[in-house]
Amino acid sequence: MSLNYILGKPTNVENAGDLHHIKVKDWDLFQEYLSIIMLSKKHLPLENEEVDTPLLDRLVLGLQDENVIRLLCNALNLAFRSTTFYITDDGFNYYFTNKEEQIVNADNYEVIRKLILHQNIIIEPKVYKDKRMQEWAEKALSARNKDxxxxxxxxxxxxxxxxxxxxxxxxxxxxxxxxxxxxxxxxxxxxxxxxxxxxxxxxxxxxxxxxxxxxxxxxxDPNKDLFKSKDKLNINKAFNT
Incomplete structure (x- = not known):
């Protein structure tokens, strides 16, 4: 098992450089940007899911929101220990970069996003396709957390x-x-x-x-054993009582 995490060493990402762990002193600031990092493809579904549209495209091109761009730049600045991330393009494709010429684009963003969550022990909440199942899961998790x-x-x-x-x-x-x-x-x-x-x-x-x-x-996983599997449920007993 690598000691990189416990020693606080960064993880190198191709083209993007060293991705650093968030420090305790920066946690409050990081929480302001966490909402954008938590978004996955499951949060931004497309009508035609047969085409695997990159997550960054869904965020930048799909939402077309200046606030999203600002949050992404701030999050990248914190994770890469930079202050100069901005969005630009080369005439063909857009990407995020800084004065150190680190590049975050549609090809490596998902890797970077997952690393940020993993480095800082942030567990992604499970997203259910069924709206009722999502509501039940949230209620079950809330009930468990009460104790x-x-x-x-x-x-x-x-x-x-x-x-x-x-x-x-x-x-x-x-x-x-x-x-x-x-x-x-x-x-x-x-x-x-x-x-x-x-x-x-x-x-x-x-x-x-x-x-x-x-x-x-x-x-x-906080969602582990949130719902009982079919083999643990005695359906016949439930209907015969």
Missing amino acids: AANITMEDIVSTISVYSGKHYWDIAEYTMYQLYSEFYRISKIKNYDTSSIMFANPYATDIKLEHFAECLDLYA
């Missing part, structure tokens, strides 16, 4: 600071990947300590002691 702990980004930062003794200005330089990795490692260690105490109880037979250094699943 989950209310943990904000500020809570994650303060937990790391209190547990490790690091100053907030040090954590501000973390990448989002490093932040989540350290927070969930702390959670795993605390769970291990609690389980160890309970494991010592001879009457505690259902305690599973998971190692505190066990691999973290930072990309767990």
